[in-house]
Amino acid sequence: MDLYKKTPLKIYNSLSKEKELFTPIHEGKVGMYVCGPTVYSNVHLGNVRTFMSFDMVFRYLKYLGYKVRYVRNITDAGHLENDADVGEDRIAKKARLEEIEPMEVVQRYTVDFHEILKKFNNLPPSIEPTATGHIVEQLEIIKDILDKGFAYVVNGSVYFDVLKYNESENYGVLSGRNIEDSIHNTRVLDGQSEKKNPQDFALWKKASPEHIMRWPSPWSDGFPGWHLECTAMSTKYLGENFDIHGGGMDLKFPHHECEIAQSNCANGKAPVNYWMHANMLTLNGQKMAKSTGNNILPGEIFSGENTILNKPFSPSVTRFFMLQAHYRSNLDFSNAALEASEKGYNKLMQGVALLSSLKTSKQTSIDLESWIKSCHDAMNDDFNTPVLIAHLFEAVKHINLINDGNETISASDLVLFTEMVNAFVFDVLGLLDESVNDNSDKLNGTIALLIQLRKEARENKNWALSDQIRDELLALEIQLKDGKEGTTYTIN
Ligand SMILES: [Zn+2]
Numbered sequence: 059m060d061l062y063k064k065t066p067l068k069i070y071n072s073l074s075k076e077k078e079l080f081t082p083i084h085e086g087k088v089g090m091y092v093c094g095p096t097v098y099s100n101v102h103l104g105n106v107r108t109f110m111s112f113d114m115v116f117r118y119l120k121y122l123g124y125k126v127r128y129v130r131n132i133t134d135a136g137h138l139e140n141d142a143d144v145g146e147d148r149i150a151k152k153a154r155l156e157e158i159e160p161m162e163v164v165q166r167y168t169v170d171f172h173e174i175l176k177k178f179n180n181l182p183p184s185i186e187p188t189a190t191g192h193i194v195e196q197l198e199i200i201k202d203i204l205d206k207g208f209a210y211v212v213n214g215s216v217y218f219d220v221l222k223y224n225e226s227e228n229y230g231v232l233s234g235r236n237i238e239d240s241i242h243n244t245r246v247l248d249g250q251s252e253k254k255n256p257q258d259f260a261l262w263k264k265a266s267p268e269h270i271m272r273w274p275s276p277w278s279d280g281f282p283g284w285h286l287e288c289t290a291m292s293t294k295y296l297g298e299n300f301d302i303h304g305g306g307m308d309l310k311f312p313h314h315e316c317e318i319a320q321s322n323c324a325n326g327k328a329p330v331n332y333w334m335h336a337n338m339l340t341l342n343g344q345k346m347a348k349s350t351g352n353n354i355l356p357g358e359i360f361s362g363e364n365t366i367l368n369k370p371f372s373p374s375v376t377r378f379f380m381l382q383a384h385y386r387s388n389l390d391f392s393n394a395a396l397e398a399s400e401k402g403y404n405k406l407m408q409g410v411a412l413l414s415s416l417k418t419s420k421q422t423s424i425d426l427e428s429w430i431k432s433c434h435d436a437m438n439d440d441f442n443t444p445v446l447i448a449h450l451f452e453a454v455k456h457i458n459l460i461n462d463g464n465e466t467i468s469a470s471d472l473v474l475f476t477e478m479v480n481a482f483v484f485d486v487l488g489l490l491d492e493s494v495n496d497n498s499d500k501l502n503g504t505i506a507l508l509i510q511l512r513k514e515a516r517e518n519k520n521w522a523l524s525d526q527i528r529d530e531l532l533a534l535e536i537q538l539k540d541g542k543e544g545t546t547y548t549i550n
Pocket of ligand 1 (some may be wrong): 092093094288313
C-alpha cells in the first residue's frame with residue numbers, strides 16, 4: 059500500500075506545458091474531474107479513447123494507493139450546436155427531429171454510453187452528476203460573477219465579459235491564445251448578436267418560446283451556458299481548487315479556458331492544479347466524420363457490421379490497440395492496426411495463462427526487481443502505456459524462456475511475478491482475458507461426454523440412466539436429438 063510514497067509520478071500539465079511531479083492537495087487523496095459526454099447521439103469512438111485514457115489514469119492512481127474521487131459529468135442540457143453560443147441545443151434538436159421528449163434522448167444515449175464503456179471495461183466514476191441536476195448551483199455562480207462585475211445581462215441572457223476579465227487575468231492561460239489577436243482577427247459583429255464582444259460567452263441563455271428545456275431565473279426562463287456546468291459540479295464535489303481536470307484536446311478552448319475564467323471570478327482562485335488532455339483518434343489517416351462516411355461506432359467494431367474492418371474485433375483488443383499509443387499522441391484506427399493489436403493481445407494473454415503452470419527452481423535467473431521498477435518508471439512518466447506494454451512483452455519472453463527451461467524462477471519470485479503481471483495487465487491497463495469468459499468449448503465438451511455416457515448406458519440396456527441424462531439435460535434447456543448419424547443437440 060501507499061506505493062505513491064515510493065514511486066513519484068510525473069504528469070504532463072497542459073497549463074505549464076511541462077511534466078511536473080504530482081503532489082495532490084491532500085496527502086493520499088486525489089480529486090479528478092473529467093468532462094463527460096453530451097448525450098444526444100451514440101458515443102463517438104474518439105470520445106471512447108478519451109474516457110479510456112482517463113480510466114487508465116484513474117486505475118493507475120488507485121493502484122498507487124491513492125483514494126481517488128473521480129467525477130465525470132453527463133451534459134444533458136445547455137450544449138449548443140455552435141461554440142459561439144448560437145444554434146439549437148443539441149439534445150433539443152435531436153428530440154425535435156425524432157419527435158420524442160428531450161429526456162428520452164438523454165436516457166437513450168446515457169444508457170448507450172454506459173453500455174459501451176462497460177464493454178471496454180472502464181470503471182464507473184465515483185460521481186456522475188448531470189447538468190440539469192445542478193441548475194441551482196449554476197444560478198448561484200452566475201449571480202456571484204454578476205456581483206463581481208465580470209458579466210452583464212442583455213435581453214434576459216447573461217454573458218461573461220471576457221475583455222473585462224482579461225484586464226486583470228489572462229484569458230488564454232491554458233490554450234495559449236492571445237485575446238488581442240483574436241479581437242483583431244474577428245469580423246465586426248453583424249448587429250444581430252447581443253454580446254458586447256464576440257469573445258464573450260453565455261452563462262445563461264433566455265429560452266425561445268419553443269425551447270422545452272428551460273428553468274426560471276432572475277433574468278429569464280432559460281438554460282445555463284455549457285461551460286458553466288463543469289465549474290458548478292467540479293466545485294461542488296471536489297472543491298474550489300482540486301488536483302486533476304481532464305478532457306479531450308478539443309475541449310481546451312473555449313470550454314476549459316472558460317471554466318478557468320468562471321472559477322477565477324466566482325472563487326477567486328484557479329480551479330485546477332494539473333490539466334490533462336487526451337489526443338484525437340483518426341480513421342485511416344482522416345478525421346472521423348459521419349458526413350463523409352469515414353466513421354465507425356464502437357458497436358460496429360464488435361459486430362463486424364461496417365465497411366472499415368475485415369472482421370469483428372473484441373472490446374479488449376480495441377482497448378489494447380488504444381493503450382498501445384500514449385494518451386497525448388495522435389492515434390490512427392485501421393484494419394491493419396487492429397489486426398496487429400489482436401496478435402499482440404493474444405500473445406500477451408498466452409503468456410499470462412502460462413504463469414500458473416510454470417515450474418519453479420531454487421534460483422531466479424531473471425532480474426525481477428529491475429523489471430518491476432521499469433514498469434513503474436514507464437507509468438510514472440506521464441502514464442506511458444506503450445512503454446509499459448513493451449515491458450509486458452519482455453515479461454512474456456521471460457515466461458516462455460522459463461517454460462522452456464532456459465531461465466529459472468523461485469517459488470516466491472513466481473508469486474511476485476504473477477502478482478505484478480496481473481496487476482499491470484488487468485488492474486492498470488484494464489484488459490480482460492476473453493478466453494476466461496468464453497466457456498463454450500468447455501460446455502460443448504461436457505455435453506459430448508454426457509452423450510457418450512448415454513450411448514454406453516443404452517448399449518447396456520440401462521434405460522433408466524439414459525433417460526435420466528436426456529431429461530436432466532432437457533431441464534437445462536439442452537435438447538438431444540437421436541439421428542442416423544448419432545446424437546446431436548441444441549441449446550435453447
Ligand atoms: Zn466540461
